[in-house]
Amino acid sequence: MDRAFADRKTEEAVRAGIRALATVEDCSAAWPVRPIGNAWSRKYYDGDFHLFEPPPPPPSRPAVSLVFVHTKDGNTGADNPGDLGGGPTDLHLIYEGLSRVAANGVLAGASTVGRTVFFTVWHPELVSLRRELGLPRHPAQIVVSNDGRIDLDSMVFNEPEVPVFMLAGAGCRTKHAAEFLRRPWVTVVPTDASGLGGALARLRADHGIERVSAVGGRTIATALIDQWLVQDLYLTTSAIDGGEPNTPFYCGKQPPKYATIVRKTETGTDQPIKFEHLALT
Numbered sequence: 176m177d178r179a180f181a182d183r184k185t186e187e188a189v190r191a192g193i194r195a196l197a198t199v200e201d202c203s204a205a206w207p208v209r210p211i212g213n214a215w216s217r218k219y220y221d222g223d224f225h226l227f228e229p230p231p232p233p234p235s236r237p238a239v240s241l242v243f244v245h246t247k248d249g250n251t252g253a254d255n256p257g258d259l260g261g262g263p264t265d266l267h268l269i270y271e272g273l274s275r276v277a278a279n280g281v282l283a284g285a286s287t288v289g290r291t292v293f294f295t296v297w298h299p300e301l302v303s304l305r306r307e308l309g310l311p312r313h314p315a316q317i318v319v320s321n322d323g324r325i326d327l328d329s330m331v332f333n334e335p336e337v338p339v340f341m342l343a344g345a346g347c348r349t350k351h352a353a354e355f356l357r358r359p360w361v362t363v364v365p366t367d368a369s370g371l372g373g374a375l376a377r378l379r380a381d382h383g384i385e386r387v388s389a390v391g392g393r394t395i396a397t398a399l400i401d402q403w404l405v406q407d408l409y410l411t412t413s414a415i416d417g418g419e420p421n422t423p424f425y426c427g428k429q430p431p432k433y434a435t436i437v438r439k440t441e442t443g444t445d446q447p448i449k450f451e452h453l454a455l456t
């Protein structure tokens with residue numbers, strides 16, 4: 176891991192003005208969830224964070240949680256994600272924080288993998304919580320592409336100590352075969368016309384990936400929802416309108432139904448973000 180990058184990300188997380196959330200509604204007792212947290216996270220999250228745990232027997236695929244921030248008018252697209260108004264509480268407590276602290280892997284669609292992106296936790300309290308949960312420092316990086324519109328120079332593909340799983344269609348496999356071969360830490364998991372379920376099952380069966388944090392964008396999120404591969408959603412709603420118009424996190428034909436696990440609101444600001452942990456029903 177590039178030391179300067181890691182130091183900068185850690186410094187930003189420590190210095191960010193994270194504000195505490197306050198619980199508005201808590202229905203977690205009604206759901207199969209596992210509480211996790213430490214004193215720091217409980218202070219800022221206002222209690223335990225919940226991991227959705229499908230009841231036994233264990234399913235053949237990983238548990239997949241979606242994570243999104245959208246504007247008050249429901250947009251998720253933006254060249255600069257900061258323009259969506261999630262602010263430091265969403266970025267450092269939820270997004271690069273609790274939503275992935277217990278994940279074996281973070282999954283993103285090809286268009287969401289920028290050059291200087293690396294999907295992990297940075298705040299020392301979250302690094303410590305991840306260690307307490309018995310997990311390696313960084314989650315595996317999972318990228319999905321059919322046709323190979325990916326940037327192999329992205330940091331995601333170039334940290335030899337962190338496994339990468341490339342969920343790749345035939346076009347992507349052909350286009351980048353040589354580049355994948357040059358990176359033995361990249362495992363190509365073929366996808367096929369039947370969807371992403373088979374590739375996710377391989378991640379669990381062959382590579383021990385039991386919990387995935389899926390960070391979008393909306394195209395891959397819609398595919399995962401339409402294929403019934405998502406259990407729950409960590410959704411932040413900012414206090415502002417904006418973003419790229421007509422970019423809801425679900426852009427398919429059958430919007431899913433949700434039930435509330437918890438709802439929270441940010442404190443200490445007159446423009447609070449709202450946070451919801453929702454089960455897909």
Ligand SMILES: NC(=O)c1ccc[n+]([C@@H]2O[C@H](COP(=O)([O-])OP(=O)(O)OC[C@H]3O[C@@H](n4cnc5c(N)ncnc54)[C@H](OP(=O)(O)O)[C@@H]3O)[C@@H](O)[C@H]2O)c1
Nearest residue numbers: 244253284285286287321322323324391392393394395398
């Ligand atoms: N607000 C948020 O929380 C949030 C989160 C993430 C991203 N974003 C924003 O959303 C935008 C990107 O979203 P997006 O919808 O354009 O792109 P995306 O979902 O990140 O990626 C789309 C690409 O993923 C691959 N893909 C998608 N569905 C697939 C499937 N079923 N099977 C195989 N591959 C599949 C394809 O890659 P190939 O073309 O290579 O085949 C496709 O072009 C950016 O502006 C980003 O900043 C926002």
